[in-house]
Amino acid sequence: MNRGRVVLFNYERATYNVVKYLIELGHKKISILTGYKETEISKMCLRGYRRALEEEGIEVKQEFIKNGYYSYEDGYKLTEELLEMKEKPTAIICGDDFMGIGAIDSIEKNGMKCPDDISVISFGDFPIAKHTSPSLTTVKIPWEKMGRYLIEMLIDFIRNGEKHKNITIEGEIIERESVKRIF
Numbered sequence: 001m002n003r004g005r006v007v008l009f010n011y012e013r014a015t016y017n018v019v020k021y022l023i024e025l026g027h028k029k030i031s032i033l034t035g036y037k038e039t040e041i042s043k044m045c046l047r048g049y050r051r052a053l054e055e056e057g058i059e060v061k062q063e064f065i066k067n068g069y070y071s072y073e074d075g076y077k078l079t080e081e082l083l084e085m086k087e088k089p090t091a092i093i094c095g096d097d098f099m100g101i102g103a104i105d106s107i108e109k110n111g112m113k114c115p116d117d118i119s120v121i122s123f124g125d126f127p128i129a130k131h132t133s134p135s136l137t138t139v140k141i142p143w144e145k146m147g148r149y150l151i152e153m154l155i156d157f158i159r160n161g162e163k164h165k166n167i168t169i170e171g172e173i174i175e176r177e178s179v180k181r182i183f
Contacts, residue, residue, distance in 0.1 A: 006166045006167070008166065008167070008168050008169065009141050009142075009146065009168075009169050009171065010044075010168045010169065010170055010171070011041050011044040011045050011048065011123075012044040012045065012047050012048040013048060013170065014048065014123065014139050014170070014171045015032070015044070015045040015046075015047075015048030015049050015052075015093065016048035016049070016051055016052045017048075017052075017139075017173065018048075018093055018121055018139060018173065019048070019049055019052035019053060019093070020052050020056075021121075021173055022091045022093075022119070022121070022179070023052070023056050023058070025091075025119075025179065025180070025181040025182060025183075026090075026181055026182035026183030027090045027091040027119065027182060028058050028090070029061075029064070029087065029088070029089045029090045029091070030049075030053070030058075030064065030089055030090070030091045030092075030093065031064040031065070031066065031082055031089035031091070031092045031093065032045065032046070032049050032064065032065055032066070032092070032093045032095075033066045033067075033068060033074070033075060033078045033079070033092060033093065033094045033095055033099050033103065034046065034065075034066075034067055034068075034095045035067065035068065035069060035070050035095050036067060036068075036069065037067040041095075042067065042095070045093075045095065046065065049065075049093070061087075063085060064082070064089055066078040066081060066082070068099070070095050070096040070098060070099060071098055071099065071102070072098045072099070072101055072102040072105075073102060074099060074102065075094055075098060075099030075100060075101065075102025075103045075106070076102035076103065076105055076106045077102075077106075078099075078103075079092060079102065079103040079106035079107060080106050080110070083106065083107070083110050083112070088118065089118060090118060090119065090182055091118065091119040091120070091121070091179070092118060092119070092120050092121075093121055093122070094120060094121070094122035094123070095122070095123060096122055096123050096124045096126075097122045097123070097124040097125070097126045097128060097129045097136060097138055098126075099122060100120050100121070100122030100129070100132075100136050100138065100178070101128070101129075101132055101136065103120045103122075104120050104132060104134070104136070104178060107120070114134055114178055115134060115177065115178050115179055115180035116180065119137075119178060119179040119180050119182075120136065120137070120178045120179070121136075121137045121138065121139070121173075121178065121179050122136055122137075122138045122139070123138060123139045123141060123171070124138055124139070124140075124141055125138045125139065125140035125141065125174050126138075129174075129176070130176060132178075134176070134177035134178045135176035135177045135178065136176055136177075136178050137173070137174065137175055137176045137177070137178045137179040138173075138174050138176070139171040139172065139173055139174070140171050140172050140173075140174050141169075141171050142169055142171065145169060146169055149167050149169070153167075
């Protein structure tokens with residue numbers, strides 16, 4: 001039984017929505033770069049990723065799923081692995097903006113263009129995302145809203161002693177330049 005207060009970002013739904021968004025833009029070969037595969041966030045992302053592809057009748061290709069750490073270096077390295085494959089993705093979903101920036105740099109340094117050859121979308125909407133070239137399409141995680149809920153929950157706990165309250169927060173896709181329609 002959960003005895004604490006939890007404010008969660010709905011990574012599963014957000015990833016599901018990102019995959020659906022990319023499919024609407026014509027992408028069918030979609031890769032995902034997540035954090036360490038045993039973390040709950042990575043598991044949620046993969047559930048949303050798989051569900052969206054399966055609903056659209058698109059094969060889930062295990063080689064398009066890469067795990068690492070939320071860092072520029074892993075975004076770069078994991079994208080390099082994708083670029084070495086015979087069948088390359090047309091879009092890459094990155095677990096956070098730093099991975100996304102690494103993915104874009106890897107694409108560009110391998111003689112390809114983002115988004116002309118491969119689109120990139122990530123999670124976070126950190127301030128750096130709008131200053132990359134191309135600017136990074138990302139899912140905004142509402143950190144301030146989550147913080148406000150935590151403060152409200154703490155105040156409620158102090159006043160009323162309430163212990164069993166969980167809140168799930170949704171994100172929104174912030175469209176910039178790193179994702180392209182391909183049909």
